[in-house]
Structures are given as C-alpha cells and as structure tokens.
Amino acid sequence: MTTFVQQAACKGHRPSAVVPRRHQSRGALVAQLLRDREVPRFLVAPTGYGKTMLAYEYAEVVFGFSHVFWVNGQSPCFLRDVDEGSFAEALLAVDEHCALVVFEDLPLLLDERAERFSAVIDRLIEHGCEVIVTTTPSRDGLASLQRDRLVLDGADLALSDEEAARNDKGEPTGRRAPFTADEQTPCVQWGTDGVDVVLEGCRHEELPSDLAFVLWLLLALQRGTGQQVASFVGEERAVEAWAFLGARYPFLGIDEGRGAFAALDVPIENLAKAYEGALDDLARAAQGLSRGVLVEQVADQLIAQGDARRAVSLVARCDGRERVAPWLVSRGWSALWGRAAAEFCDAFELVARMRIEDRPTANALMAWASAQVKDARRSLDYAKKVLAVDEVDDRARMTAILACRLQGNATVARRMAAALRAWGEERSPVESERAVAADGESGEPLETGAPAEESVVPAETGLLSARRAQSAALDVLARTSLAADRFDEALAQWCRAWERVSPPLLATGEEAEPWLLAASWVLEALAIREEAAGPALSLEDNARLDILLDFVSASLEERVAWGMPLGFGSLAAAEALERLDAFLEARRTAALVPEVVAALRRAQIEVARAREDYRAMRQRRQPRKPLGTVGPLRNRAAQTVHESWRENASKSLEAPLLSIRLFGALEVRLGDRLLPPSLFGRRKLRLLLALLALNRGRDLTREALTTMLWPSSQPSSAAKNFYRLWSDLASVLSVEGRCPYLVRDRYGCRLDPALFATDVMEFEEITRSLLFGDAPAALGWETLYEKVTGPFAGELLPVEQENETLCAVRDRLNIEMVDSLIAASRRLRVQGEPQGALWFAREALARDETREDSCAALMEAQMAAGQRTAALDTFFTCRTYLSEALGLDPSTQLLVLYQALLEEDPSLIQRAPLNV
Structure with a gap:
C-alpha cells in the first residue's frame, strides 16, 4: 500500500488540495448526480466550468467527506498505482467502508492503462462505492469502456438561465435570456480572471493539431461562420472539427443549425499571452501557413466582418514586428474607417522607430487616427510630415490636408482650404477618372478633347474599380469639406459627386464610409442652419436632400441588418441624423429606426472607451514627471522650511533648482527645462552625477571618486580623467556661462545642497x-x-x-x-x-x-x-x-x-x- 492512497483519504475533512475560490452552490446539478448513484458519474467539461467544485459540493453535502477518497489524477503516483493493478484493493484496504471516490482531473489514458483504470472503477462500483471522475473533453478516453456511465458535459455545467441572471453573490443583474457564451461560462460570470482560466485550459488541451488550431481560430475571430473555418483547414476537416468542438466546448457558442458561432469575448492581449510560443505550430496545422500569414489572414477576416479594432490588436500582439508596419500601411484605411484609431496608434508605437517603406502613407494614417481620437497636436504633427514630402500619393496627401483643416486653428484651416482648392483644380473629377483608367490600362492618358458630359469610362473591375472608388471618395471629401460652412453648396457638391458614382456603393462595405462622413458634414451644416432659423429649402435642395437622406438611412439600416457595427463615417452620419430629429419629423422624413439607435449607442460607448484607452496608453508611454515629496505630518513643517530655504537660496544665487531623477531613466532638469538625454550620453558622466547626488551634498574626496569611477586604473591616469570629466559635467550644468552646482575645494567634491534635489x-x-x-x-x-x-x-x-x-x-x-x-x-x-x-x-x-x-x-x-x-x-x-x-x-x-x-x-x- 502506498502513502499516496492513504493521503487521498479525507477522513471527515475536506481535501487539503481543494479549496474553493468562490463556492457557488449548484443544487440542481447535485440532484442530477443523485439520480443514479450505482453507475460512475463523469464530469467532462472544459476548464472553468466548475467540475471540481461540483464534486466537492457533492462529497460535502452527501457524505460530509466521511469515507471519501479524493484522488489527484495529475499526480504521477496515480499512474504508478493504476499500472500496478491493485489500486482498488489499496483504497478498500485503507477504508473498507469507502463510500465515494473522486478522481479529479483525470489525464488521457490509452490502451492497457485505460482498461486497468476502467477495471478499478468496476471494482469500486461492485463494492458499493460511488465513483465520480472529472476530466476535460480531450482527455475523456473511457467512453467505449464505460458504456453505462452518467456524463455531465459542458452544456450541463454551463450556467442555467436563472444562474446567469444573477451575479456571484446571488443578486439579480437585470440580464435576460438569451444569454451569451460569456454569461453562461461559470468562471467568467463568477470570477475575476475567468477568461484567463478558460484560455489556460485551452492552451493545455490534448487535442490534435488541427482541432487545437480551430479552437484558437474561433477564439480569435470571436464570431463568424463555419465557412471561415473551412477556408483554413478544408471543408471535410472543418465539418469534423465543428461537430466535435460544438458538442464539447460551449464557450465557443457554436450553432450547428445556423452554421455560425459567437464565442467567448477574449481580449486579444489575453489570447496572445496564453498562446505565446504556440502560434507557429498552430499555423502549420492550417495548410502549412507561417505565423505571420495566418495572423494577417485572420485579421483580414475580422476587418471584413466589421471588427477592425480586434484585427489591429491581433496583428500588433501576434504578428512579427517586421510585418506589422507593412500590414498597417496596406490595411490602415480599412482599420480607421472601422473605428480602430486607438488600436492603430498603439500598434504604430511598436514600429514607429523601425524602417517603414511607405513612411508618408504611414504618417497620413497616423494623422487621421490621431484626429479620430481627438489628439489634435499629434494629428497636426504627422500631417505636416506628409505635406513636407514632395512625392506623396493623392490619398495620403488629401488625408493630411483634411486632418490639418479639421484639427488646426483658423489660420491653418484657411491654408488647408487653399490647398484643397489647388488640388481640385489640378484634378477635376473627369480628369481624375481618366488618370485612374489610364493607370489601370496601358499607362497612356485618355483623349481629353471630348466634353465632360460625353466622356465614357469603360466598365472596370478589381484594382481599377477600387481606384475609381478611391478617387471619387477623395473628391467628395475635398469638395464637401470646402463648402461645409454653406449647406446648399455642400449639398450640391455631394450630390454632383454621387451622380458620377457607378456602380452603386455597397452600404455595408468600407467604400461607403467616406460618403457617409461627407454626408455627415452636409447634415451638420443643415443642423446649424436650422438652429439659426435660416430660410426654407428650395425645391432643388429638397430633392437633393432626399437623395442624401435615402442613401444615409439605407446604408445605416443595411449595416445593422448585416450585423455590422457602425464605422467612422456611418457613426458620424447617424449622430448628425439624430441631431436633426425634430427637423426630420417636421419634414415627415424617416428618422433613425430603433435598431440603428441601439447600434449608435453601442458605438458611442465604444468610442468613449477607446479614447480613454488611448489616453491611458499615451500616459504610460510618456516619461513620468517627478512628484512632490511625501512624509509624515510631523515632518511637514520642517520639510516646508527646508524647501523654502532651498528655493530662496537658489533665487539669491540666481540659479534654477537642479532636479535629478535617478529611479528609472536618468532625468535632469534645470528649473523647468529638461536637459536633453544626449548631453548625458557618456556613461562616466552619468555615473559622476549620480554618485554626487547620492552623497546628498556631502564631501567626497577626489581619490574616493576616482576609485569608484576607475577602480582598475593608475592613480595618475584616473586623476587626469577625473578633471576632464568634472569639466565636462560643469559645462553641461552651466547657467549663463558658469556652473553654480558643482563645488570642488581642498575639502573635497560635492553638489551644492542648496541648489539641487533628487528623488532619492x-x-x-x-x-x-x-x-x-x-x-x-x-x-x-x-x-x-x-x-x-x-x-x-x-x-x-x-x-x-x-x-x-x-x-x-x-x-x-x-x-x-x-x-x-x-x-x-x-x-x-x-x-x-x-x-x-x-x-x-x-x-x-x-x-x-x-x-x-x-x-x-x-x-x-x-x-x-x-x-x-x-x-x-x-x-x-x-x-x-x-x-x-x-x-x-x-x-x-x-x-x-x-x-x-x-x-x-x-x-x-x-x-x-x-x-x-
């Protein structure tokens, strides 16, 4: 008999290795276990579904842990005793009245070992002892050997509607059915780190490589269809994976009837951390892809389904750093129209110092992203970088001009308006179309002798069509922006541009977002006109306004009908329509439908949170400013006197206070002026200043300093180096040609204690x-x-x-x-x-x-x-x-x-x- 079996006996006490974090009673599940006690009960569910806690509650309620054995299946001693073939007899020898044996976290058992363990279960059942086994779906290998067992799977252990409607304290939350995967996962609903618990379990599931990949893919996409899975692993394997995972992993939210899924909402940061180091192996399971190709293909699918924020985060966290910048440049416009500005800025910070092949486009994207998160200063900075380059494509240049016009002051806005007019004169709409067509064909310009209205542009598809849509979008943004303060002119410009668009734009796609943004500017001008009680609209303006309103309403409703979130342009258009609610009601024009209003509220909340995240990110990456001193109240008076004396001393000597920050990166200030870090690029210079500051103004002999700085040098050589270094430091800290901070006399070397402060x-x-x-x-x-x-x-x-x-x-x-x-x-x-x-x-x-x-x-x-x-x-x-x-x-x-x-x-x- 082994000590492992003896230690598994509870003897009336709860098992020492099992302490519930938050014990939530689940009486209905305990009742299910009580219905058939003569067969082994298997709790087969993913990590985080409360298998161990359910077995714990059963053992406590029914037996009070008397005559109960709690066996740790992950212990190597368990496998050793099973292989010896006398496990059941050893248990019964310790307690012949054994009433319940719980095998917790059973590992994957194969072949002869599985048969031996099945025999252990049969022997215990014959003796009249109850058996409960907990394991995960990938480790349940006893189905063929234990045919009469009772199985409670993940669907059974998921929270019921009554449980999901309450929090971990049993208080109503106001949530109503149908519940999402997040709301029905026990560890997520009742814990603080539930998502990480689920991910940790997923990471260690013993699944075939293709099934493990599909599990990761569904968590990465969060929502989608089975066809997306088939595009990576093939139709046949996708069907098998869909059926296996759907039946065993409820948090994936797989609906086999609809062929769609809505998985647990896992933040990309958590997903990347959980699967760190495993993505290369998972990518090979997806038709032999590399990690970078896999991540970017998944990100493209996320953008296509309207989740650009998640796409950018996925690339930033999971792709190789050298691939992030090219992806941001190539997919940046789609990401920004999808309201991923905060995530784009965060990702760009990771690669800003790396070589970017198309730097002007990247800067233009950052200008537009910064404008979306209301960071006017950064938007202007990046826009100016774009405009300072001669060779820039139209899209980047127009984006920079619009960013400056929207974020700058009146003077900047006037200058950008002039630039917009110059751009419009250089490229009229027809000339722009001809340039696009010529660029897509032979490179030769089309004939320009025909009148504008007689120009015929051949039908095009693919790249040529994309360029035409891009040119039209730039045109409508430029012309509407110029006339944004005059409603009738802005409306006319928008409608003229709309008449030239062929074929019609898809309302759910990215192509509609620039048009919706331009439409929002027109509607904002109308709102200002109505608030100022302007004149009634003319018949022509009424007809044009009907065209614009029909397009905006149809676009918004179609996006919501397809389950797409509002993009940057569609959100602006929805907000503008809401502002005109009274005007539209008086005009008997259809206002926002309830579904669009709900989508608008969700988008507004997401935008507010994204801006908060952006501000937090910026604060994290900015150097912290030195904070004031903190000490007990009894020291406040002396501290105040000390600080006052120091300030007066610095004023009397007409020298600003020298502030030295030594925790973290070295930071030196003369008064309010931060000295550039480049001045302290030499290591010995930094060390000399730090050693003097740490000595708190007390004298240090020259010999002591040279020994600290050059411990292995000859005294004469060290002395020469010291005098040169002292002179260099005095030059760096000089004020108006002299350095009042460094003091060197026959007693030693020091910093003047009246003129400096340090965070130490x-x-x-x-x-x-x-x-x-x-x-x-x-x-x-x-x-x-x-x-x-x-x-x-x-x-x-x-x-x-x-x-x-x-x-x-x-x-x-x-x-x-x-x-x-x-x-x-x-x-x-x-x-x-x-x-x-x-x-x-x-x-x-x-x-x-x-x-x-x-x-x-x-x-x-x-x-x-x-x-x-x-x-x-x-x-x-x-x-x-x-x-x-x-x-x-x-x-x-x-x-x-x-x-x-x-x-x-x-x-x-x-x-x-x-x-x-």
Missing part, C-alpha cells in the same frame, strides 16, 4: 513613513501606494550594472523598500485595513520573491481579506522555492500560518512570530 530624498522619506510612522493614517495608504507603484516602481538607474558602488546602493534601497512595505502591510492589517495590507504585501513579494517574511506578510493579508485559497497558493509557492532552490524547509512563521488556514483558527495568526 523622496524615496527615503517614503520608506521612513512606511517603516516607522503614522503616515498611512495621516496621508492615507492609497497615496503612499501610488508613490511606491508609480515613480518608484523601478530600480535606481537599472542600466548601470557594472559600477560596484552604485550596485551596492541600489541593493540597499531595494532591501529598505521591501522592509518598509512589509511593516506597512502588517500595520494596516492590525488597523483594520485589509485591502491596503494586501496591496503592500503583494508589492513587497513582487519586488523580492525570495524573502519568507514577504510571503508571510502576504499570507496574513490574504487571510485577513478572506482570500484563503490565495493564501494557500502563496504558501505552496514559497515552500516549493525553498525546497527546490535552497533545500530548506519553511520557517516556523509560515508553518503556523499554514496550520491556521487548515484549522480555521484566526488566533494562530496572532501567535505567528513577526520578523519586523
């Missing part, structure tokens, strides 16, 4: 506040936490790893910060602030995972916050590290906390020794 001073004040004082109560622990995770999230000059003095200071400051975070966490826990204690403890462990006192502090905070499962995970992670890396056992402090978790005795926490 603020760092030390924060650590003292956390370690000793009443700062959490005085300032609020949230403020201190923002400081710790904001300006001081990084290390002291992390790029300098060779200077021993700087490395020693960096290590000392890291240790001081971790000590302070642990002390603050325990103080907040005692003061009844479990959330603050939890956050500080997590930060301490993130900074140094090797310290047991960090793990202990985190366990205490997690227990105080009611996160018992997380506390157990912390203990096991620490114990594994100590055992495998150091060969040590956990300390008494950790063991006492672990015992408190097992026995649910909070008093043991107070008896745990504190290493403060």
